[in-house]
Every structure is written in structure tokens, then in C-alpha cells.
Amino acid sequence: MNLTPDEYVNQLFQEDELLLKVKEAIRSNGMPEVSVAAAYGRLLTFLAKTSKAEAALEIGVLGGYSGICIARGLRENGTLTSLELKGEYAAMARGHLEEGGFGEKVEYRIGPAADSLEQLEQEGRTFDFFFIDADKENYPVYLDYAIKLARPGAVIVGDNCFLRGRTLNPDKQGPAVLAVRRFNEQMASDPRLVTTMLPDYDGLVLAWVK
Ligand SMILES: C[S@@+](CC[C@H](N)C(=O)[O-])C[C@H]1O[C@@H](n2cnc3c(N)ncnc32)[C@H](O)[C@@H]1O
Structure with missing residues (x-):
């Protein structure tokens, strides 16, 4: 019997022990099992490395x-700033990142991401890589901040741009769907960005900031 493309890819590039451990911790703690798809996780490493x-x-x-x-894709002296609403999730992530040897590289900011982004802007912080993967209603807000905080040549990645098909269904008009459609449209048409969208899994949108 044929493998699906997803099965084939996952067989070729198996998740390592640490990534499997993260998934198991999420499962056993009853947290939502919504980590980025394995192939897109590898793409994040690839993009961080190549950019x-x-x-x-x-x-x-x-x-x-x-x-x-x-x-895993950051430069030698690279840093990651991670925004998360829930302190207990950030604490779990911190443990896993420490286990991966990245403890020193990561700063966590707990609370609504829009507030943390405002704070980062006030502090004059800028970034060259963004991964947007939190509450969908705020995706347009997160994109505005990403563009404001972006260094020229930065990469912006947004996950779940299909919302399990809801984005594609004109009958769906809830706040998350409307926000993600707005986000996708801005990603596709903003003249400051060079953008593409990958249709596998739940959809991933990738932009390069001019
Ligand atoms: C899809 S999960 C993130 C998955 C993670 N990026 C990964 O692939 O491993 C969404 C996360 O966003 C967090 N979140 C939800 N609303 C938020 C908000 N307003 N500000 C910051 N984080 C938020 C949730 O608590 C959850 O941990």
C-alpha cells in the first residue's frame, strides 16, 4: 500500500528524542496537541539557518x-524571544529548550503577546525572524508589529493560515476566520513583502521583508 506524502516524509526525517519528548509532555499534561507539523518545524530550522x-x-x-x-537554526550568537500567554506553558518550554542546550539563548515574555510586542517596540528591539503561531484573532495585529520590528531581509512565517479549512469556506465568518483571512490578504499583497503560501498541513505563509 502506498504511503501518504506525509508518512513518507516523516519516515525519511524522523523527529528526534527531544521533539518527541515535547509532544509527550504536552499530551500527558493535557495541553492542546497543536505543535507545528514536523515538516514545518524542520522548515523553521532550515529558514532560520539559511537566512x-x-x-x-x-x-x-x-x-x-x-x-x-x-x-537549532540560529547563528552562533543568535537569540530567541518567545511570547506566551500562559506562564506554565513557558515554564515547560524553558525546560525543553534548556535540555536542547539553548537555555542561554531564549528570553520568555509572559502575557498577551500584543502587550509584549508593544513593550518590545518601546524598547527599540528589532528582529530578523518571526514565527506567528498564537491566537488567530490577533494575527493582523501580530503582522503589523512584525513588519514594524523587522530588519530589512527579515523572514516572517505564519502557521495555520487555513484554520483547518474554515478560511477557505465562505460560509465561515467567525472572528478568527475573518482575522486570518485579513492576515493572509495582507501577507499576499503588502508591497513591503515578498510572500508565498504552502498549502500542506494547515497552511503556512512565508514572507521576506524588503
Ligand atoms: C498553536 S500553540 C503554539 C505552538 C508552538 N508555536 C509550537 O509549534 O510548538 C498557540 C500558543 O499561543 C498561546 N497564546 C494564545 N493566546 C495568546 C496571546 N494572546 N498571547 C500570547 N500567547 C498566546 C497559547 O497559550 C499556545 O501556547
Whole structure:
């Protein structure tokens, strides 16, 4: 019987022990099992590596899966700033990132990400890599901040741009769907960005800031 493309890819590139441990910790603690898809996690590492990212920002941390993937691609002196609403999730992620040897590289800011982004702007912080993966209603807000805080040549990645098909269904008009459609449209048309969208899994949108 044929493997699905997803099965084939996951067989070729198996998740290592640490990433499997993150998923198991999420499961056993009853947290939502919504870490980035394994292939997109590898893509985060790939993009951080090839863009030579040195100051990454992640919005939405959960158990640390995407944080590990990004940290693995950072330059030698690179740092990751991770924004998360829930202190207990950030604490779990911190443990996993420490286990991966990235403890010194990561700063966590707990609370609503929009507040942390405002704070980062006030502090004059800038970044060259963004991963947007938190509450969907605020995606347009997160994109505005990402563009404001971006260094020229920065990469912006947004996950779940299909919302399990809801974005594609014109009958769906809830606040998260409307916000993600706005986010996707801005990503696609903003003249400051060069953008593409990957249709696998739950959709991933990638932009390069001019
Ligand atoms: C999809 S999960 C993140 C998964 C993570 N990026 C990964 O792939 O490993 C979304 C996360 O966003 C967090 N979150 C939800 N609303 C938020 C907000 N307003 N500000 C910051 N984080 C938020 C949730 O607590 C959850 O941990």
C-alpha cells in the first residue's frame, strides 16, 4: 500500500528524542496537541539557518517544539524571544529548550503577546525572524508589529493560515476566520513583502521583508 506524502516524509526525517519528548509532555499534561507539523518545524530550522537569523521572535510557545526548531537554526550568537500567554506553558518550554542546550539563548515574555510586542517596540528591539503561531484573532495585529520590528531581509512565517479549512469556506465568518483571512490578504499583497503560501498541513505563509 502506498504511503501518504506525509508518512513518507516523516519516515525519511524522523523527529528526534527531544521533539518527541515535547509532544509527550504536552499530551500527558493535557495541553492542546497543536505543535507545528514536523515538516514545518524542520522548515523553521532550515529558514532560520539559511537566512542566518540572529534575533528571532516567536509568538505562541506551547511546549517549546517550534522554539527548539528555530533555536537549532540560529547563528552562533543568535537569540530567541518567545511570547506566551500562559506562564506554565513557558515554564515547560524553558525546560525543553534548556535540555536542547539553548537555555542561554531564549528570553520568555509572559502575557498577551500584543502587550509584549508593544513593550518590545518601546524598547527599540528589532528582529530578523518571526514565527506567528498564537491566537488567530490577533494575527493582523501580530503582522503589523512584525513588519514594524523587522530588519530589512527579515523572514516572517505564519502557521495555520487555513484554520483547518474554515478560511477557505465562505460560509465561515467567525472572528478568527475573518482575522486570518485579513492576515493572509495582507501577507499576499503588502508591497513591503515578498510572500508565498504552502498549502500542506494547515497552511503556512512565508514572507521576506524588503
Ligand atoms: C498553536 S500553540 C503554539 C505552538 C508552538 N508555536 C509550537 O509549534 O510548538 C498557540 C500558543 O499561543 C498561546 N497564546 C494564545 N493566546 C495568546 C496571546 N494572546 N498571547 C500570547 N500567547 C498566546 C497559547 O497559550 C499556545 O501556547
